[in-house]
Structures are given as structure tokens and as C-alpha cells.
Amino acid sequence: MDILDYIWLGIQAVFMGPEAFSFLGVSVSVTIMMVLAGFLFGIVVGATPGLAGPFAMAISLPILISIFGYTPDALLPVMGFLIGIMKGATIGGAVPAILFNTPGTPDAFMTTLDGYPMAQKGQAKKALRIAHFSSASGDTFSDIVLFVCAPFLAIIVEAYLDLPEKTGLLILSLSFIAAVIGGSAGKGLISIGLGLLAVYVGTGEDFYPRMSMGAEGLSRGFPITTAVLGVLIVGAVFKELEEIWRSTGSAKPVHAPAETGDQKLHWADIKNLFPTIFRSAAIGTSIGALPGVGSTLAATLGYTVGRARHQKSKSDDAPDFGDGAPEGVAATEAANSAVSGANLIPVLSLGIPGNAAAVFLILAAESIGGFNPGPAVFRFSPDVVNPELVIAFGIFTCMTIANVINWTIGGVFMRSMGFMINIPKTLLLPAVLLLTLTAIYVQETRLEAIWFALGFGVLGYIMRVLTISPLPFVIAFILGRSLEQTARQAYSATGNDPFFLFNSPIALIFILMSVAVIIFSGRKSKGAAA
Amino acid sequence: MPEKSRSNLYVGLFCVAVALVLIFIWIPLDTKTGIVERARGKFVIGDALAPTVAAGFVLLGGLLLLVFERNAEDQPALGPSKIKFVASVVAVIGVGFAIMRFAGPAAVEVANLFREDPLEYRLLRATPVWKHIGYVMGGTIMVSGIIAIVERKMSRRAVLTGIAAVVVLIAVFDLPFDDLLLPPNGDV
Numbered sequence: 143m144d145i146l147d148y149i150w151l152g153i154q155a156v157f158m159g160p161e162a163f164s165f166l167g168v169s170v171s172v173t174i175m176m177v178l179a180g181f182l183f184g185i186v187v188g189a190t191p192g193l194a195g196p197f198a199m200a201i202s203l204p205i206l207i208s209i210f211g212y213t214p215d216a217l218l219p220v221m222g223f224l225i226g227i228m229k230g231a232t233i234g235g236a237v238p239a240i241l242f243n244t245p246g247t248p249d250a251f252m253t254t255l256d257g258y259p260m261a262q263k264g265q266a267k268k269a270l271r272i273a274h275f276s277s278a279s280g281d282t283f284s285d286i287v288l289f290v291c292a293p294f295l296a297i298i299v300e301a302y303l304d305l306p307e308k309t310g311l312l313i314l315s316l317s318f319i320a321a322v323i324g325g326s327a328g329k330g331l332i333s334i335g336l337g338l339l340a341v342y343v344g345t346g347e348d349f350y351p352r353m354s355m356g357a358e359g360l361s362r363g364f365p366i367t368t369a370v371l372g373v374l375i376v377g378a379v380f381k382e383l384e385e386i387w388r389s390t391g392s393a394k395p396v397h398a399p400a401e402t403g404d405q406k407l408h409w410a411d412i413k414n415l416f417p418t419i420f421r422s423a424a425i426g427t428s429i430g431a432l433p434g435v436g437s438t439l440a441a442t443l444g445y446t447v448g449r450a451r452h453q454k455s456k457s458d459d460a461p462d463f464g465d466g467a468p469e470g471v472a473a474t475e476a477a478n479s480a481v482s483g484a485n486l487i488p489v490l491s492l493g494i495p496g497n498a499a500a501v502f503l504i505l506a507a508e509s510i511g512g513f514n515p516g517p518a519v520f521r522f523s524p525d526v527v528n529p530e531l532v533i534a535f536g537i538f539t540c541m542t543i544a545n546v547i548n549w550t551i552g553g554v555f556m557r558s559m560g561f562m563i564n565i566p567k568t569l570l571l572p573a574v575l576l577l578t579l580t581a582i583y584v585q586e587t588r589l590e591a592i593w594f595a596l597g598f599g600v601l602g603y604i605m606r607v608l609t610i611s612p613l614p615f616v617i618a619f620i621l622g623r624s625l626e627q628t629a630r631q632a633y634s635a636t637g638n639d640p641f642f643l644f645n646s647p648i649a650l651i652f653i654l655m656s657v658a659v660i661i662f663s664g665r666k667s668k669g670a671a672a
Numbered sequence: 673m674p675e676k677s678r679s680n681l682y683v684g685l686f687c688v689a690v691a692l693v694l695i696f697i698w699i700p701l702d703t704k705t706g707i708v709e710r711a712r713g714k715f716v717i718g719d720a721l722a723p724t725v726a727a728g729f730v731l732l733g734g735l736l737l738l739v740f741e742r743n744a745e746d747q748p749a750l751g752p753s754k755i756k757f758v759a760s761v762v763a764v765i766g767v768g769f770a771i772m773r774f775a776g777p778a779a780v781e782v783a784n785l786f787r788e789d790p791l792e793y794r795l796l797r798a799t800p801v802w803k804h805i806g807y808v809m810g811g812t813i814m815v816s817g818i819i820a821i822v823e824r825k826m827s828r829r830a831v832l833t834g835i836a837a838v839v840v841l842i843a844v845f846d847l848p849f850d851d852l853l854l855p856p857n858g859d860v
Contacts, residue, residue, distance in 0.1 A: 573815055
């Protein structure tokens with residue numbers, strides 16, 4: 143089996159998997175339909191202010207698992223749907239940002255700066271077309287980088303990193319995430335520490351479940367769904383509801399500005415926008431490949447760099463960034479969309495989730511079983527088929543299908559979603575809360591899980607109020623067990639050497655980098671505070 | 673002029689205190705093996721090491737807040753109004769799930785008053801209508817209650833939204849799947 147055989151098997155797994163229906167004698171697989179459904183659902187969710195991709199992924203996962211079960215055949219349809227949501231939500235977020243000056247997703251905030259002024263000038267549809275074209279370009283560019291880089295990175299990791307180095311790499315990843323998410327190293331470390339503490343309750347190698355205080359409920363530990371959905375989704379709903387409550391806002395219906403003039407995206411426009419799109423796509427892809435650095439930062443960087451270039455090269459009559467420059471919309475959308483593919487590089491090659499969407503992909507893989515994201519996935523075994531590698535290439539195929547859908551019908555569907563702004567969040571969010579808690583119960587079938595999720599929800603709310611990002615908590619919760627297991631194995635494998643992290647040069651470099659990133663970030667925070 | 677929030681100082685102090693309690697009291701008392709254990713003549717990593725490292729992260733984070741970020745600008749505040757709001761939402765959810773838990777069995781008890789052969793809820797938890805009583809009542813109260821808190825008034829629209837949400841969720845989770853249990857039917 144060589145690499146081409148594996149790629150072909152991955153494509154076959156998608157196209158020749160279980161049949162959804164047959165059209166003119168051609169079989170259409172369930173996985174393709176799930177990618178399509180996920181993508182369209184993602185656009186709807188992205189276009190609804192107050193909801194975002196992770197919400198949709200969280201509430202879809204238990205339903206998908208109920209439909210497809212816990213068999214290896216379930217992996218590609220479920221992953222395909224979630225990937226569809228991830229991609230759809232990013233372009234959906236631009237719709238209310240351009241039409242109503244309200245970002246549908248946090249990473250679309252920068253899109254409002256030029257998208258809404260363009261809409262006010264009567265160019266709403268043109269701005270939406272630019273947003274879609276830039277988004278689809280950035281996304282496709284990022285996916286190509288993922289397809290090329292993830293296998294190579296995984297092979298390098300497997301070839302050069304042994305257990306002590308892998309332990310060091312996990313510590314470096316957690317430190318990096320603590321330092322970069324939320325802009326405060328102290329708060330990031332607190333979030334990481336709490337996530338690790340939560341995952342260590344009720345686990346361990348001894349017969350007595352540690353830190354359970356002898357309580358039956360804690361002795362089994364916190365189920366991953368209660369921690370992830372509680373902190374990420376329930377906490378976010380509490381925060382959104384509180385903001386609406388403070389504004390005593392029952393929102394009034396809003397209408398998009400009237401359109402005037404030519405709304406088409408011409409070849410000349412594309413030629414003008416291309417350098418901006420390419421630059422932002424490269425920025426978004428580089429940012430996305432780093433665990434923990436999200437699409438919002440990518441959008442901000444893409445916009446800032448784009449503005450600097452625009453000021454130097456624009457003609458006198460062209461609008462500045464912030465006044466309705468098409469380049470502003472393109473810079474933001476290409477950058478934030480380029481994050482989604484690149485974010486899967488650390489997931490697939492290292493097993494380290496970099497953002498909330500990746501967290502749900504790992505959650506799906508863990509729930510269904512048969513696929514453990516990490517360097518072992520890309521083991522090209524020549525004699526025996528590595529089923530995880532087939533799934534990995536199946537996931538790449540799903541991403542390519544989502545891109546094709548995006549380029550063909552994505553723009554039309556996206557432009558028809560303007561009405562989602564008028565769905566009242568006051569009614570939607572409590573229903574989403576019941577849906578999330580029901581989904582947790584359906585998976586865990588015990589009321590204890592609901593109380594855990596509520597507890598984590600309150601924690602997630604408090605963290606948000608205190609500007610402590612909940613994402614490091616979730617990533618630490620997911621990586622905690624693997625960190626402990628790898629450290630135990632490394633300790634045994636080095637003949638019980640307590641300094642195993644310092645005796646290997648690579649592991650030592652990782653540890654020194656972990657310390658350096660925290661110190662650097664801490665000093666930066668002090669500088670900002672002074 | 674509103675008082676400047678010093679939340680970083682309080683969060684830092686709280687985290688340092690919690691981490692010290694964890695490292696010196698909770699983890700040693702509530703973990704059967706220490707940081708390193710001697711087993712069959714060899715030293716192995718004990719169950720206390722990982723949570724101690726985790727508490728170390730919290731301690732370090734708290735210290736960074738105290739040393740570097742104590743005087744940061746625009747520190748957020750967790751005021752009493754926010755705590756009251758989230759407490760009231762959690763209370764409504766708690767009441768909703770309590771009703772969800774007991775409404776079905778209570779309905780069976782009421783029905784038994786009029787029957788000669790008594791019914792048992794546990795045997796009816798997969799039977800339509802009986803199995804939905806708790807979820808419909810508790811879910812509707814939860815959704816409409818939260819809407820009422822946010823809108824500061826109870827309205828017909830809130831109740832209708834609650835009913836609609838519950839009906840949609842029954843259609844999504846219950847009707848297509850025989851093996852899924854809506855709350856509270858896994859616990860009764």
C-alpha cells in the first residue's frame with residue numbers, strides 16, 4: 143500500500159460508502175449528503191447573531207451519533223457534517239455583518255468595518271459576493287496547505303519524537319495556548335489548570351478514584367460532554383442572555399439598506415482583490431496552524447496588513463479601509479476562513495485541538511471510536527491497511543467536497559440568509575439551552591450529568607465575565623489524560639528517570655520554550671497594564 | 673466616577689489560595705498514591721502528581737495576575753447583579769428539571785387513584801404520553817421561565833416558545849429513535 147492507494151481508499155470511503163439515494167442510476171453516498179446538509183446548516187447558524195459554528199456542532203453531535211451509532215461507518219458522515227458546519231458558519235457570519243453591522247460570528251467583526259459601509263452605499267450584494275469569493279478562496283488555500291503539511295508533520299513527529307519529547311510537546315502546546323488565548327498569560331494558565339483539575343477528578347491508576355471525596359457521582363469523573371458543552375455552550379448562553387437582560391432589549395426588526403447600481407463581481411474586481419486575498423489567506427493559514435490562535439486574531443491581522451498595503455497602493459478616488467473598501471471585506475474574510483483548514487493541522491498531526499470547532503471534531507472521534515487524531519494516524523503501513531489513515535484521507539475528501547459546494551451554491555444560499563437577523567435571541571437561546579441539556583442527557587442518561595453541565599456552565603459564565611477564555615479549559619480537559627499517560631510511559635521508558643524532560647535535548651527545548659512563552663507573555667501583559 | 677474594578681487582584685488571590693489548599697490539603701488527603709510511589713522495588717508516578725501539576729498551573733496563573741496584571745486597565749467586574757441573574761436562571765433550570773423528574777411518576781400516582789390495578793412509572797417510561805409528561809412540563813417551564821427573566825415579564829409568547837421547543841425536541845430526539853431516553857426516563 144503506497145500513499146496513492148491510501149488516498150484512493152479515502153476517496154472511495156466517501157463516494158462509495160452507504161447510499162443515501164440514487165439519482166439517474168448514480169449512487170449518492172450518505173457522507174456527501176451529510177457534508178451538504180452540514181454546510182447549509184452552518185451558513186444558517188453563522189447568519190444568526192448569537193449562534194456560531196461550535197453551538198451547531200455541539201447540538202448536532204448527539205443527534206448524529208444517535209442516527210449513525212458507534213460504528214466505524216459513522217465516522218465519515220458525522221465528521222463530514224461537522225466539517226460542513228465549520229466551513230458554512232464562517233461564511234454565514236459575514237451576512238449580518240455586511241447587511242446589518244452585526245457580526246454573525248465573532249470573527250466577522252472586522253467584516254462590519256467595510257462591509258456595512260458598502261451596504262450603506264447600496265452595494266450590499268457586491269459586498270456579499272466579495273465576502274463569499276474571498277472566504278471560499280481562503281478556505282480552499284488553507285485546505286491545500288493542510289493536505290500537504292499534516293501528513294509530513296505527523297511523520298516527522300513519529301520519526302523524531304519519543305515519549306519524553308511528546309510529553310514536552312504537550313506541555314509546550316498547553317503553555318502556548320495559555321499565553322496566546324485571551325491576551326493574559328495568568329488567566330490562560332488558570333483556565334488550563336482548572337481544565338486539567340476537572341479531568342483528573344475520579345480518574346487515576348489506583349483503585350480509589352482520586353479527588354472524588356468518596357462521592358459516588360464523582361468517582362466516575364466528569365463526562366467529557368458535560369465539561370465541554372457546559373463551559374463552551376451553556377456558559378456562552380448564560381452570558382448572551384445576561385447581555386440581553388442588561389440591555390432590556392427586545393430587538394426591533396431591522397432591514398437591510400436598499401441596493402443601487404452594479405452588484406456583480408467582475409473579473410477586474412477579482413484581479414484587484416487577488417493580492418489582498420492571497421496575503422490574508424497566507425496569514426490566516428499560518429495563524430490557524432498554531433494551536434489556540436483563533437480566526438478572530440487572523441481576521442484582525444489580515445485586516446491590519448491589508449490596510450497598510452492598501453494605503454500605499456490605492457488610487458486617490460478609492461475608499462480607505464473603514465469607508466467601504468472592497469479590499470477590507472476581502473482581507474478579513476480570506477483570513478478568517480483560512481483558519482478552519484489550517485486549524486486541523488495540529489489536530490490531525492499532533493492530536494492537539496486548536497479551536498472550538500476542532501474540539502468538537504475530536505469529541506466526535508472519541509465518542510464514536512476507531513479514529514484517534516494524532517501522529518499515529520499517518521502511519522503508512524505497506525502490508526496491512528491502516529484504517530485511521532483511510533479515514534484521514536476521507537476527511538480530506540469531505541473538506542474538498544465542502545469546498546466544491548461552497549464555490550457552487552454557497553454564495554447563492556449565503557446571500558438569501560439576511561432574514562436570520564430577525565430571529566429573536568431571547569426566544570432562541572433558552573430553546574438552545576434546553577436542546578443542549580437534552581443532548582447531554584440523551585448521551586449520559588443520568589440527571590447527574592445535567593447538574594455537572596450546569597456547574598460547568600456557571601464556571602464558563604464566570605470565566606467569560608472575568609475575561610478568562612474557556613477554550614484553554616476545554617483543550618486542557620481533552621489533553622489532560624493523554625498528558626498524564628504519556629508522562630507515565632516516558633518515566634517508565636527512561637528507567638524511572640525523574641529528569642526525563644531535561645535529559646533529551648528536544649524535550650528540554652520544548653520545556654524552555656514553554657517557560658519562555660509564559661514569561662514573554664507575562665511581561666507583555668505587565669507592559670500593557672503599566 | 674465609577675470605582676475601578678480590581679478583579680485581577682481578587683481572582684489572583686483566590687486562585688493562589690485554592691491552589692495551596694489543593695496542593696497541601698485536598699490532593700494529599702483525597703488521593704491514595706503520592707506524587708511518586710515505590711511499587712515492586714521501582715519508583716512509579718503516583719496519582720497525586722498530575723492534579724498537583726494542574727494546581728501548579730492555577731498557582732502560577734494566580735501569581736502572574738498578582739505580580740504582572742494587578743493594575744491592568746479595564747478590569748472586568750463580577751457584580752452582584754450578574755450573580756443574581758445567573759443564579760435566577762440556574763434556579764429556573766433546577767426547578768424545570770425537578771418538575772421533569774417528578775411530574776411523570778406523580779401523574780401515574782394520580783392515575784392510580786382511579787384504577788384498580790396500579791401502574792408503575794418505571795414500566796411506562798417507554799410508553800408515549802406517559803414518558804413525555806415530565807419533559808413537556810419541565811421543559812416548558814424552563815424555557816418560558818428563562819424568557820420571562822430576560823424579558824422581565826411572563827408572556828404568552830414565552831409559554832408558546834417553551835411548548836414549541838419541547839415539541840420540536842421530542843420530534844428530533846424521541847420519535848425517530850427507540851433507544852434514546854428523554855430526561856428523566858434514564859433515572860426512574
